[in-house]
Amino acid sequence: MAPLVTLSTHGNVAIVALNNPPVNALSHGVRKSLSELLVGAFSDASIGAVVIWCEGRTFIAGADIREFGKTPLAPDVPEVVELIDAAKKPVIAALHGTALGGGLELALACHYRVALPSTRVGFPEVTLGLLPGAGGTQRLPRLVGVGAALDLIVNGRLISAAQALTLGLIDAIAEEPLRESALAFAETMLLEGRPHRRVSELVAKLDAPGQLEAYRASIAQRSRGFLAPFHCIEAIRAAVELPFKEGLARERTLFVELMDSPQSKAQRHAFFAEREVTRVPGLPDDTATRTLRSAVVVGSGTRARAIGACFADASLSVTLLAGTREELDNGVAALRVSSAADEARAGLDANAKGRRAPMACSLDTGLLNDADLIVEAGEGDATAQRQSLGRIDAVVKPGAILVTTSPYADIDNVAACTKRSEEVVGVQLHQGGTARVVENIRARDTAPEVSATLMKLAKSAGKIPVLVRGPVGSRMFTEYLREALFLLEEGALPEQVDRVLYDFGFQAGPFAESDRSGLDIEWHRRKVRFDSLDPRARACTLLDQICEQGRFGLASGAGFYRYDADGNRIHDPAVEDILVLHSKDRGIVRRAISGQEILERCLFALVNEGARVLEEGIAARPLDIDMIWIHGYAFPVYRGGPMFYADQLGLASVRNAMLGYAAEPGGEHLTPAPLVERLARGLMGFYATS
Numbered sequence: 001m002a003p004l005v006t007l008s009t010h011g012n013v014a015i016v017a018l019n020n021p022p023v024n025a026l027s028h029g030v031r032k033s034l035s036e037l038l039v040g041a042f043s044d045a046s047i048g049a050v051v052i053w054c055e056g057r058t059f060i061a062g063a064d065i066r067e068f069g070k071t072p073l074a075p076d077v078p079e080v081v082e083l084i085d086a087a088k089k090p091v092i093a094a095l096h097g098t099a100l101g102g103g104l105e106l107a108l109a110c111h112y113r114v115a116l117p118s119t120r121v122g123f124p125e126v127t128l129g130l131l132p133g134a135g136g137t138q139r140l141p142r143l144v145g146v147g148a149a150l151d152l153i154v155n156g157r158l159i160s161a162a163q164a165l166t167l168g169l170i171d172a173i174a175e176e177p178l179r180e181s182a183l184a185f186a187e188t189m190l191l192e193g194r195p196h197r198r199v200s201e202l203v204a205k206l207d208a209p210g211q212l213e214a215y216r217a218s219i220a221q222r223s224r225g226f227l228a229p230f231h232c233i234e235a236i237r238a239a240v241e242l243p244f245k246e247g248l249a250r251e252r253t254l255f256v257e258l259m260d261s262p263q264s265k266a267q268r269h270a271f272f273a274e275r276e277v278t279r280v281p282g283l284p285d286d287t288a289t290r291t292l293r294s295a296v297v298v299g300s301g302t303r304a305r306a307i308g309a310c311f312a313d314a315s316l317s318v319t320l321l322a323g324t325r326e327e328l329d330n331g332v333a334a335l336r337v338s339s340a341a342d343e344a345r346a347g348l349d350a351n352a353k354g355r356r357a358p359m360a361c362s363l364d365t366g367l368l369n370d371a372d373l374i375v376e377a378g379e380g381d382a383t384a385q386r387q388s389l390g391r392i393d394a395v396v397k398p399g400a401i402l403v404t405t406s407p408y409a410d411i412d413n414v415a416a417c418t419k420r421s422e423e424v425v426g427v428q429l430h431q432g433g434t435a436r437v438v439e440n441i442r443a444r445d446t447a448p449e450v451s452a453t454l455m456k457l458a459k460s461a462g463k464i465p466v467l468v469r470g471p472v473g474s475r476m477f478t479e480y481l482r483e484a485l486f487l488l489e490e491g492a493l494p495e496q497v498d499r500v501l502y503d504f505g506f507q508a509g510p511f512a513e514s515d516r517s518g519l520d521i522e523w524h525r526r527k528v529r530f531d532s533l534d535p536r537a538r539a540c541t542l543l544d545q546i547c548e549q550g551r552f553g554l555a556s557g558a559g560f561y562r563y564d565a566d567g568n569r570i571h572d573p574a575v576e577d578i579l580v581l582h583s584k585d586r587g588i589v590r591r592a593i594s595g596q597e598i599l600e601r602c603l604f605a606l607v608n609e610g611a612r613v614l615e616e617g618i619a620a621r622p623l624d625i626d627m628i629w630i631h632g633y634a635f636p637v638y639r640g641g642p643m644f645y646a647d648q649l650g651l652a653s654v655r656n657a658m659l660g661y662a663a664e665p666g667g668e669h670l671t672p673a674p675l676v677e678r679l680a681r682g683l684m685g686f687y688a689t690s
């Protein structure tokens, strides 16, 4: 195995090169070799300056996250960083790729920094529920000012080399090849006798009195529930108020608090799950994929445009196929608006990926004949969609992939209606949460190559694709909403239920969320499944009553709430009347229900359905479910997703609480699913199954 760190000398300059693929993380081995070589170089009288440079695609992308939560091994990252800061000879960091977290902290302890133009730098620790814990919160405000430091550290925002230069975070933009440029920089610096600069010796000052308090207030809403952003602010306060060494100690205390918190554990879980989710059991990484160039989306409404955009983001040439001249005109107008918005966003965002390929809208059904991928995205019901797919199937070329986006259709039935069952898949885009998750639903006969192609496409569109055997998110949402509806008929009000789930960390509770996404879909789903519902669910007709009054949610101005012209939610006494009357009709005496009961019943209904989804093999792993819920339904990332959260609570105590609710009249549906029962009995969790 190649050494992790090597040192070579070039005249009186030493180049210390790291080689720890894929991202040169500061693992224990790297820290140990790096500090040994640095100590050697610092005491070698023939060496005047040291360049730290990395092989491979990036400069150090941070501490090694895989070591977090394990016994730390010396030297730790702060020790290596302080070793560099204290050096008597100048150290130059040569940056490329992504210099992040502990990597950027190390660079800030160097006495000069140069970077290739394509470099991006930043502190993403906050997204892992952490703060920069190796001096980053102390050095950055000293170097670039408190305002910029708050922006970068609290938001975990990456910036380009040009922006870093403007801020004074780096000293120069370097040319390729970086190693030689950095060497030349070091030689010039020595020749010119430039001063030995230590960021730790600068002073951090507030831009205005009360700046930190004002910043805290400005993030209060969007960072609601999170610990790390507020700890970041406190660490920056230490940079302003305390001498450097004491500031470091304060940063350490705050860092350790976060590292030990359940939030960071959950966010680190989410980080790895996001990467693991595309490695599907039974679908090897080397599964062949098809090269697709063109996609035709049948439909031009909202769903069609959203899915078309996803394929356009994967660089496919996408045409939306409208059914009528009016649909065509509307489609063209909508595309024009969204493309202008994309242009504006790309212009503002240094992190924006490549621009979306332009999309077209047409009436020409002949386009179907040559398309590589055809998406059925009409707004009709399951039968209409099946018929449409049948028509498409008859005209498309051999090898074309057919995608259905129907929220209702059974994928195996859909596939069976075509002559190409191995080339049929379902795709469900989710617009909640980060709106990044895509469920790729494979049918019984879908060819592995087709599944792998869809996974690759979604990934290159910047999505988080999850491969499943049937809809997962919507199926679990139905159970979650059903429990919330039971709570309404027992005595709760929509705002009470929503408040509890909002306080738990969801962006919106189940009723506000249903109103946002439209009640008609859930209502339709209920009608499709009506005969298979249990008696209590069948008799809980609240959703029918709301929808029968034309209240389909936000878009129709009313649902479980009323909405004003600006879309603000308003309590609606009419809904309360419906509830009270419904409870009376059902012979239910309305009662006060505690927040704890609301929370547990809604979440445990969700977890129980997740367990069934796993047991039936609809989702392969608990992490698939957690990704869908974090990125598609805004389940708070700092709780790690429903399955991770249940494990954190302890599955045995979840099971016991469920048994308690199941023993109440009408509570049988909360009987723990067999998988929950089995795991709880063995004192295991969804993740820890052995």
Ligand code: 3H9
Pocket: 022, 023, 025, 061, 062, 063, 064, 065, 066, 077, 078, 098, 100, 101, 102, 103, 105, 124, 125, 128, 130, 131, 132, 133, 134, 136, 272, 275, 276
């Ligand atoms: C920190 O630094 C704390 C300090 O302040 C204080 C210390 C005291 N460690 O994302 P990719 C793996 S916290 C270990 O698919 P990309 C990743 O799991 C850290 N492993 O590639 C994956 O492995 P696998 C602050 C890491 O090109 C592989 O590398 N830094 C780390 O799309 C490829 O990753 C961060 O938070 C790591 N630090 O994106 C940066 N980073 O193939 C986190 C990555 O087995 N990393 N891996 O699944 C990233 O944001 C992206 O990985 C990066 C590359 C932009 C670097």
